Amino acid sequence: xxxxxxxxxxxxxxxxxxxxxxxxxxxxxxxxxxxxxxxxxxxxxxxxxxxxxxxxxxxxxxxxxxxxxxxxxxxxxxxxxxxxxxxxxxxxxxxxxxxxxxxxxxxxxxxxxxxxxxxxxxxxxxxxxxxxxxxxxxxxxxxxxxxxxxxxxxxxxxxxxxxxxxxxxxxxxxxxxxxxxxxxxxxxxxxxxxxxxxxxxxxxxxxxxxxxxxxxxxxxxxxxxxxxxxxxxxxxxxxxxxxxxxxxxxxxxxxxxxxxxxxxxxxxxxxxxxxxxxxxxxxxxxxxxxxxxxxxxxxxxxxxxxxxxxxxxxxxxxxxxxxxxxxxxxxxxxxxxxxxxxxxxxxxxxxxxxxxxxxxxxxxxxxxxxxxxxxxxxxxxxxxxxxxxxxxxxxxxxxxxxxxxxxxxxxxxxxxxxxxxxxxxxxxxxxxxxxxxxxxxxxxxxxxxxxxxxxxxxxxxxxxxxxxxxxxxxxxxxxxxxxxxxxxxxxxxxxxxxxxxxxxxxxxxxxxxxxxxxxxxxxxxxxxxxxxxxxxxxxxxxxxx
Numbered sequence: 361x362x363x364x365x366x367x368x369x370x371x372x373x374x375x376x377x378x379x380x381x382x383x384x385x386x387x388x389x390x391x392x393x394x395x396x397x398x399x400x401x402x403x404x405x406x407x408x409x410x411x412x413x414x415x416x417x418x419x420x421x422x423x424x425x426x427x428x429x430x431x432x433x434x435x436x437x438x439x440x441x442x443x444x445x446x447x448x449x450x451x452x453x454x455x456x457x458x459x460x461x462x463x464x465x466x467x468x469x470x471x472x473x474x475x476x477x478x479x480x481x482x483x484x485x486x487x488x489x490x491x492x493x494x495x496x497x498x499x500x501x502x503x504x505x506x507x508x509x510x511x512x513x514x515x516x517x518x519x520x521x522x523x524x525x526x527x528x529x530x531x532x533x534x535x536x537x538x539x540x541x542x543x544x545x546x547x548x549x550x551x552x553x554x555x556x557x558x559x560x561x562x563x564x565x566x567x568x569x570x571x572x573x574x575x576x577x578x579x580x581x582x583x584x585x586x587x588x589x590x591x592x593x594x595x596x597x598x599x600x601x602x603x604x605x606x607x608x609x610x611x612x613x614x615x616x617x618x619x620x621x622x623x624x625x626x627x628x629x630x631x632x633x634x635x636x637x638x639x640x641x642x643x644x645x646x647x648x649x650x651x652x653x654x655x656x657x658x659x660x661x662x663x664x665x666x667x668x669x670x671x672x673x674x675x676x677x678x679x680x681x682x683x684x685x686x687x688x689x690x691x692x693x694x695x696x697x698x699x700x701x702x703x704x705x706x707x708x709x710x711x712x713x714x715x716x717x718x719x720x721x722x723x724x725x726x727x728x729x730x731x732x733x734x735x736x737x738x739x740x741x742x743x744x745x746x747x748x749x750x751x752x753x754x755x756x757x758x759x760x761x762x763x764x765x766x767x768x769x770x771x772x773x774x775x776x777x778x779x780x781x782x783x784x785x786x787x788x789x790x791x792x793x794x795x796x797x798x799x800x801x802x803x804x805x806x807x808x809x810x811x812x813x814x815x816x817x818x819x820x821x822x823x824x825x826x827x828x829x830x831x832x833x834x835x836x837x838x839x840x841x842x843x844x845x846x847x848x849x850x851x852x853x854x855x856x857x858x859x860x861x862x863x864x865x866x867x868x869x870x871x872x873x874x875x876x877x878x879x880x881x882x883x884x885x886x887x888x889x890x891x892x893x894x895x896x897x898x899x900x901x902x903x904x905x
Contacts, residue, residue, distance in 0.1 A: 494607040567593045847880060857897070
């Protein structure tokens with residue numbers, strides 16, 4: 361028994377090491393992606409869009425960093441799909457309640473689940489109503505009733521053979537509407553599966569890979585011969601006897617695959633097809649928020665307006681090195697291109713500043729009376745002053761200053777406000793330079809630098825549930841400050857509008873996110889000098905401003 365257990369552990373470690381050794385592929389060029397998009401028929405702008413309800417179903421993360429991150433996918437794709445006109449997005453975790461199926465046009469699954477009889481019955485009812493289904497990666501894996509499972513999805517997978525790494529994807533039907541414009545051969549770094557259970561003649565195979573079926577990662581310690589077979593990687597399926605459609609993607613092991621515009625395009629088109637929509641309805645989302653190679657220059661005049669090179673490493677990676685993945689900031693390490701930002705008619709977005717690698721994560725922003733931006737980082741001292749060029753002046757450059765004097769000694773901030781001839785700074789993170797609390801900075805000698813700093817009052821809370829942003833009160837004579845649910849109320853509060861209670865009112869069990877203080881998640885009003893403190897509201901969770 362001990363020998364078997366050791367062999368099993370060694371096999372698991374060997375498999376994980378193989379998966380972890382893969383490296384992300386280089387980004388595709390904008391030119392090749394736009395060439396594909398250009399071949400799709402243009403939608404009729406005057407034609408009304410059918411309302412489309414998409415349900416995204418995810419489960420608990422079950423692999424290493426950057427792999428099978430079902431919750432992250434659900435958050436990101438809910439936001440992505442919500443940008444498309446006429447699309448309503450709902451989510452379920454780890455499985456939809458009966459009422460969540462109502463009115464759903466398309467259910468998309470990215471998770472590992474058993475696919476038991478009750479789950480398959482829910483799929484059957486959804487498909488019987490004509491609802492579409494899409495599955496991604498391990499969602500095609502089943503633990504039982506494989507033939508019954510295959511009747512709903514075309515084929516089923518019994519967690520048999522697999523391979524992580526560079527894969528050449530071939531399109532046997534390049535003229536298929538879902539594949540319009542895509543290259544007949546594409547390279548991905550992901551994970552194909554084989555063999556599948558079910559009648560392959562029932563499915564329409566969109567993409568394949570040629571695999572040495574006896575030499576997958578599951579056979580690394582005991583490889584077989586070099587027999588090569590063509591295995592399906594993407595397919596569509598129409599269950600007999602009902603008006604329903606299914607789209608299946610085996611790719612999706614690595615999270616970087618979801619940022620490949622060719623994969624994203626196939627997935628978006630497959631989802632549209634399964635929902636009985638024009639396949640190209642969501643094509644505009646294929647480049648949303650992506651960084652591509654060979655991005656065209658904005659011209660020599662505009663080039664100088666990006667002050668620093670793109671960020672390739674975030675300081676927060678070090679700060680959060682020992683934190684669980686769900687605690688780490690979700691901001692990208694490389695900022696989005698301006699051209700990818702959607703604006704209202706008559707507006708345009710320009711990137712005026714890229715934070716340097718040692719600048720940290722800017723978490724607080726304010727505007728001074730001269731229209732200049734003031735920014736502070738979460739884990740660094742100092743305040744940036746950013747003077748954008750005048751609108752329409754293509755030859756001007758953004759001016760960046762890191763302020764000296766009193767401003768150099770504060771930072772670690774979740775809130776900035778310029779008001780009453782002062783800069784108010786909430787210092788929210790522990791540090792060796794400035795006390796956590798609300799600081800007031802002033803320029804007393806008129807040299808456009810803050811030379812005086814005053815701690816108005818101390819705040820014991822800290823971190824991302826600590827003291828947050830502040831605004832000028834509606835009366836224009838006072839300030840309002842928001843404290844997160846990890847922040848005890850400031851001292852010397854003279855008036856409380858909410859009724860004071862004894863003890864701590866807990867809505868959640870003890871532990872992270874549960875109540876720690878009798879008053880938390882509060883809004884505090886006070887005079888510009890920090891006096892006259894009045895508790896306006898409490899009982900919120902982690903509101904920002």
